[in-house]
Amino acid sequence: MEEVLSGGNMTSVVKVRDTVRRASGPWTPAVHALLGHLRRRGFDRAPEALGVDERGRENISLLPGSVATYPLPEHVLSDRTLVAVAELLREYHDATADFVPPTGAHWQWPSHEPVEVLCHNDFAPYNLMFEGDRLTGVIDFDTASPGPRVWDLAYTAYRFVPLTDPANPDVPYPGIAEQRRRLELFVRSYGFAITPADVVEVAIRRLRELVDFIVTQARNGDEAQQKVLDRGDTLIYERDIAYLEANTWS
Incomplete structure (x- = not known):
């Protein structure tokens, strides 16, 4: 079950259970490398990168709030x-x-x-x-x-x-x-x-x-x-x- 989230003025953003999916692009690998680095540095107030889903969309964790x-x-x-x-x-x-x-x-x-x-x-x-x-x-x-x-x-x-x-x-x-x-x-x-x-x-x-x-x-x-x-x-x-x-x- 997908739930469209508010915001996403430039691209469609949907919630799938405890993850967020949105269109990926050529920049996605670099952005995911950055998110991984943040986690390793102890910065946990950004989403966790979870790769891409079967439809090629960016897959990241859902933050509370x-x-x-x-x-x-x-x-x-x-x-x-x-x-x-x-x-x-x-x-x-x-x-x-x-x-x-x-x-x-x-x-x-x-x-x-x-x-x-x-x-x-x-x-x-x-x-x-x-x-x-x-x-x-x-x-x-x-x-x-x-x-x-x-x-x-x-x-x-x-x-x-x-x-x-x-x-x-x-x-x-x-x-x-x-x-x-x-x-x-x-x-x-x-x-x-x-x-x-x-x-x-x-x-x-x-x-x-x-x-x-x-x-x-x-x-x-x-x-x-x-x-x-x-x-x-x-x-x-x-x-x-x-x-x-x-x-x-x-």
């Missing part, structure tokens, strides 16, 4: 959750620092320099598991690729601080002073030689790359990205970029 979806519950934007997210991201990054990708590893998303860790690239509410108001795990490693720590911090801060324009329809606007305070708390909780200004600078680059990706993929016939383009997501990102550029964050 559920992801946060928009509009976000109040607890997802609390200081407590912000600190927990920063600490989990640091724990994940540290566990990947000595990961050696398999020969010929293929990643779905591009790598970025300097390579320090295996970036998740989408460490956002819709990929984090919660049991009640407690953060318990992270899923969806399909877009993982080598890169600097700050590349992940930038997008995660964008989603959780949040680093958004007052008109962003997804989250309430907390005000610039509160954004600066929460950004500093997030960076401090991660605990590395990265500044709030570093995070915002990279967030601007990250959002620009995301806009380019959506537009390019839609032009190339990607139906999922065409839907994203049609609903106006790139306009939201571009407005948020302008807001980040117009303010100071140091």
